[in-house]
Amino acid sequence: MPNQPSPLLERLVNVPVIPVLEYHSVDDALHVSEALVAGGLPLLEITLRTPVALEAIQAVAKALPQAVVGAGTVLTVEQLHAVRDAGAQFAVSPGLTQKLADGAQGAGITLLPGVATASEAMAALESGFTFLKFFPAEAAGGVPMLKSLYGPLAQLKFCPTGGIDIVKAQHYLALPNVVCVGGSWVVPKDAVAAKDWGRIRKLAEEAARLCKG
Known part of the structure; x- marks a missing residue:
């Protein structure tokens, strides 16, 4: 199966x-998503x-056309189709099964599959995926693990998720x-409970200023 660049990569340039x-x-x-997009984080993974x-997913996709709405914790082909029909432009899975990999081909939605080991990364590559979620990032070896994977698998790109805060993100x-x-630190539960959308926007602005490699 040919390895095509993920369309999602183009949306992640900045x-x-x-x-x-x-x-x-x-x-x-709606309120949180609006604050995140206003703060400079237009790609949203709604689990x-x-x-x-x-x-x-449906409400945010309709209300915020400038956002790129995705769905997280997608485990089955049926869920993949459901989130696509709801308006999601990409889907994220914690791992990757052969059934999900096969179902993602021609499904009309980009899948960002999760891997945690070199073998899983190689299997994903064989299925045509070159942009992967590294999950659970901190528990699976963190920065040292990704450094180690770069040598033999330099053609792969990753979005580490799991246990990351703004300091680790850098x-x-x-x-x-x-x-x-990927991270949830930009949306603290107490900020949502207090409906402090301004705080969430400030955290998004701070995160959006992070420099990439």
């Missing part, structure tokens, strides 16, 4: 962070971890094989 989002109401989804996730972004990082 975007160092993809917020990983868990929404419990559509109203929160399928809550009952309102699909509705939130170390990941300095690596030649890291395009961006």
Whole structure:
């Protein structure tokens, strides 16, 4: 299977962070997403971890056409189709099965599959994926692991996610094989509870200023 560049890479040229989002109401989804986009983070990963996730994806995609809405925690081909139909432009999975890899071909949505080892990265490459999520980043070896993967697998690009904050993000972004990082630190739970959208926008602005490799 030929390895084609991920269309998602083109959207990440000046975007160092993809917020990983868990929404419990559509109203929160709209306000938080608006604050993130206004702060300079237009790519949003809305995870399928809550009952309102699909509705939130649909609402944000419709209300914020300038955003690039994605879906996270996609585990099956059925979910891949569901998030595409809801308006997601990309999907993120914590790992990669052969069934999901096959189902992503021609599905009309870009898949960012997760890997944690060299063998998993090689399997993803065989399935045609060259842009991968490194997950769970900190638990799977962090920056040293990605440095080690660069030598034998320099053709791969990564979005490390899992346990990353703004300080750690800078170390990941300095690596030649890291395009961006995924993180939830830009949307603190207490800020959402207090409906402090201004604080979230400031955190997004801070994250958007991070320099990449």
